[in-house]
Amino acid sequence: xxxxxxxxxxxxxxxxxxxxxxxxxxxxxxxxxxxxxxxxxxxxxxxxxxxxxxxxxxxxxxxxxxxxxxxxxxxxxxxxxxxxxxxxxxxxxxxxxxxxxxxxxxxxxxxxxxxxxxxxxxxxxxxxxxxxxxxxxxxxxxxxxxxxxxxxxxxxxxxxxxxxxxxxxxxxxxxxxxxxxxxxxxxxxxxxxxxxxxxxxxxxxxxxxxxxxxxxxxxxxxxxxxxxxxxxxxxxxxxxxxxxxxxxxxxxxxxxxxxxxxxxxxxxxxxxxxxxxxxxxxxxxxxxxxxxxxxxxxxxxxxxxxxxxxxxxxxxxxxxxxxxxxxxxxxxxxxxxxxxxxxxxxxxxxxxxxxxxxxxxxxxxxxxxxxxxxxxxxxxxxxxxxxxxxxxxxxxxxxxxxxxxxxxxxxxxxxxxxxxxxxxxxxxxxxxxxxxxxxxxxxxxxxxxxxxxxxxxxxxxxxxxxxxxxxxxxxxxxxxxxxxxxxxxxxxxxxxxxxxxxxxxxxxxxxxxxxxxxxx
Numbered sequence: 274x275x276x277x278x279x280x281x282x283x284x285x286x287x288x289x290x291x292x293x294x295x296x297x298x299x300x301x302x303x304x305x306x307x308x309x310x311x312x313x314x315x316x317x318x319x320x321x322x323x324x325x326x327x328x329x330x331x332x333x334x335x336x337x338x339x340x341x342x343x344x345x346x347x348x349x350x351x352x353x354x355x356x357x358x359x360x361x362x363x364x365x366x367x368x369x370x371x372x373x374x375x376x377x378x379x380x381x382x383x384x385x386x387x388x389x390x391x392x393x394x395x396x397x398x399x400x401x402x403x404x405x406x407x408x409x410x411x412x413x414x415x416x417x418x419x420x421x422x423x424x425x426x427x428x429x430x431x432x433x434x435x436x437x438x439x440x441x442x443x444x445x446x447x448x449x450x451x452x453x454x455x456x457x458x459x460x461x462x463x464x465x466x467x468x469x470x471x472x473x474x475x476x477x478x479x480x481x482x483x484x485x486x487x488x489x490x491x492x493x494x495x496x497x498x499x500x501x502x503x504x505x506x507x508x509x510x511x512x513x514x515x516x517x518x519x520x521x522x523x524x525x526x527x528x529x530x531x532x533x534x535x536x537x538x539x540x541x542x543x544x545x546x547x548x549x550x551x552x553x554x555x556x557x558x559x560x561x562x563x564x565x566x567x568x569x570x571x572x573x574x575x576x577x578x579x580x581x582x583x584x585x586x587x588x589x590x591x592x593x594x595x596x597x598x599x600x601x602x603x604x605x606x607x608x609x610x611x612x613x614x615x616x617x618x619x620x621x622x623x624x625x626x627x628x629x630x631x632x633x634x635x636x637x638x639x640x641x642x643x644x645x646x647x648x649x650x651x652x653x654x655x656x657x658x659x660x661x662x663x664x665x666x667x668x669x670x671x672x673x674x675x676x677x678x679x680x681x682x683x684x685x686x687x688x689x690x691x692x693x694x695x696x697x698x699x700x701x702x703x704x705x706x707x708x709x710x711x712x713x714x715x716x717x718x719x720x721x722x723x724x725x726x727x728x729x730x731x732x733x734x735x736x737x738x739x740x741x742x743x744x745x746x747x748x749x750x751x752x753x754x755x756x757x758x759x760x761x762x763x764x765x766x767x768x769x770x771x772x773x774x775x776x777x778x779x780x781x782x783x784x785x786x787x788x789x790x791x792x793x
Contacts, residue, residue: 322506324771324790326530327519329646330512332676335486338470339461340411340418343679345532345694349785350484350510351461353492355475358386358404358462359455360782363553365608365697367452368782371399371462371476375455381447381731386455388438391499393464394480401434406465408442414711418459422703422710426451447731449738453697458780478503478788487676488512503788504773514675516648520766523548529771529792532785534764535648536594548766553695555597555760556778558604559649560691561641561657563754566716567687569639574632575666576754582625582664583657585618589759592653596764600757602750604705610698612743615750625664638667642689644678649761650690683714694763694779699742702726706749715754722748 328346339351358372375386391399410416412424431443444451454460464474473481478500479492492508511528513519519531520538524547534542534550542548563570563579570576585599601618605611629635641657643650651672658668668688673681682689691714693701704710707726708718722745729741749755763779773791777783 322792323509324505324507324530324787324792325509325511325528326532326785326787327511327513327522327528328532329514329519329675330487331679332674333487334677334680336470337473337481337484337490338416339463339473339475340407340416340459342458342461343419345779345785346510346512348458348780349532349787350490351458352477352785353479353490353508353510353787354473354477354481355461355463356391356399356477357456357460358388359452361456361695361697361780363777363781363783365453365695365781367456370456370782371404372455375452377449377451381449381451381733382444384442384444384451386440386442388440389499390438391476392497393476394474394495395464397464398437399462399476400437400465401440402465403462404440405429405432405434406467407462408460410463411459417711419704419712420454420457420459422707422712423454423457423700424460426454446727449733450697450699450730453700457696457700479508482507498788500788504791505787508787515645523766523768526768529768529790530774530787531766533647534766535761536596538648538766539596539762539764540594542766547769549769549771550764550766551774551776552762552764553776553778553784554762555606556695556763557761558600558693558757559593559597559647559653559759559761560693561756561758562682562689562691562714563756564687564714564716565752565754566718569632569634569637570687570754572632572634573752574628575634575637576756577751578625578628578632578634578664578666579661580618580751580756581621581628582661582666583756583758584620584660585758587660588653588656591656592649593759593761597759597761600759602755602757603746604693604701604755604757605696605698606760608695608698610739610742610746612746615747620660622663629665635665636667637665638669639687640669640671642671642673642678642682642686644673644675644690646675646678647690647692653758654690689714692761696780698746699726699729702742702745702749706753706755717749717753717755719748719752722753 331344339355342348342351356371359367360370362368373387373389377384408424409429411418426444428443428445434440478498480495482491482493484490490510494503494506496502522528523531563576589597589599601615643654654670661668704712708723725741725745729738732738770793773789
C-alpha cells in the first residue's frame with residue numbers, strides 16, 4: 274500500500290489580481306473608502322490591528338465562490354475564508370491541511386482520506402460529506418473551477434463517506450499523482466449543499482464581514498480556527514489594478530502589503546527603509562499563447578518561427594528589468610518532473626525566416642492580446658513585435674482592460690500573453706496542455722501527448738512516472754503553442770513594521786498567509 278501521510282502537523286506553519294483605481298493612485302484609495310473605519314470589534318482589536326493588502330481585482334464579475342479562483346486576489350480571499358485538504362510547500366510537494374492523512378491501494382484507484390477535527394464558522398464540523406460535495410461541485414464544468422479537469426477523475430457514484438471524518442475516493446483510472454489535487458486552487462471545502470456565496474461560511478482563519486465585487490473585501494479574525502487564531506484582528510483586501518497605485522498606496526501607508534511588484538518598482542523599493550521586499554525567484558512562468566487550433570498557428574512551422582524569432586535574453590533584460598531568467602518553452606523549471614538537459618532556446622533569425630518562407634507566410638500579420646495586468650507584458654509585446662519583423666512577421670498589439678482580460682482571451686484572438694505561478698508540473702500539464710482541457714488556451718490536441726500523461730499517472734514507479742512526464746513535455750515543447758519565454762521573479766512588498774510574512778511562490782501555503790502577519 275502506498276502511503277502519503279505525515280505524523281502530525283505544526284500548529285503554526287510559516288506564512289507567506291486586481292480592481293479599478295482612478296488616476297491619482299493613493300488618492301483614489303482614500304476616496305474608495307480604504308481609510309474609513311469598518312466597525313472594529315473591541316474584543317478583536319481596533320483600527321490599528323487592521324491589515325490592508327492591495328491586489329489587482331477581477332472586476333465587477335468577482336465572487337467569493339472559492340471554486341472559481343483564476344487570479345491572485347481570488348486565491349488570497351479564498352485562503353482567508355476557506356481551507357483545503359492539503360497545501361503546497363514551496364517546492365510544490367503536498368502537505369496535510371484539513372486532511373490528516375491519505376493512502377492509496379495497490380491499484381492507485383482507491384484513496385482513503387482521514388480528516389482532522391475542524392469546524393466551519395457557523396460551528397458545524399467539517400465532515401467527509403462536505404468534502405464529497407465540494408469536490409463534486411468543483412468537478413462540474415459549469416462551475417468553472419481551475420481544478421475541474423483534475424477532480425473529474427473521481428467516480429463520484431462509487432466514492433463514499435465511511436465516517437464523519439473518513440472518506441474513500443474511487444478514481445476512474447489509476448493515478449499515483451492524485452494527492453497533488455488536494456492542494457490545488459479551486460478545491461476549497463465548503464459546507465454540504467452551499468450554492469450562495471454572498472455571505473460565505475468557510476473553515477478558514479477569517480470570517481466574512483463584507484465584499485463588493487471589484488471592490489474591497491473585509492474579514493474578521495476567527496478565534497476558533499483549528500490552526501490557531503490569526504494575529505491580526507481584521508483583514509481588508511483592496512483593489513488597485515495599476516502597479517503604480519499599489520506602490521503609491523504602500524509608500525503612503527494606506528496599505529501594509531502590495532502584491533505583484535516588478536521591474537522599476539522593485540528597484541525603487543530596494544532603497545526604501547519603510548518597506549521590505551518578499552521575492553521568490555523564477556516563480557512565475559511568462560507565456561505567449563499561440564492558438565494552434567486557429568489560423569495561422571495551426572501551421573506548426575509558424576509556431577516554431579515565433580519560437581526561433583524572439584530574443585529571450587533581451588526580453589528578460591528589458592521587459593523584466595533583469596528580474597528573471599530566460600525560458601525554454603516549458604513550465605516548472607526546477608520543480609519535480611521538469612526534464613533536465615534541454616538545449617536552451619537561442620534566437621535563430623535565419624531558421625525563423627526559412628520557416629516563414631516555407632509556410633508561405635512572408636509579411637503575415639497577426640495581433641497579440643495584452644493588458645496592464647502584468648507590468649512586463651506591454652514592453653515585452655513591443656519588443657517582440659520589433660524582433661519578429663526581422664523574420665518576416667508583423668505582430669501588432671491589442672491592449673485589453675485588465676478587469677476583463679482573462680475572461681476575454683479564453684475565446685478571442687490567436688495570440689495572448691499570460692502568466693502562471695508555481696504548480697506541480699503534472700497538474701499544470703493536465704490543466705493547461707492536455708487536449709480538450711478547459712484551461713488549454715492554445716487548443717493543442719495530441720493523442721500521443723495525452724497518452725504519455727495517462728501512462729505517467731498510472732505508473733507505480735516514481736522513475737517511470739518522471740520519465741514519461743519528460744517525454745510528454747519534450748513533445749509539447751515544439752508543438753503546443755505555449756511559449757514560456759521567461760521565468761520572472763514574484764515580488765510582493767510589505768511595510769517594514771509587518772512581520773510574520775516571508776517570500777514564497779504564489780499558490781504555495783506560505784504565500785499571502787495573512788493570518789500569520791503581525792503589525793508593530
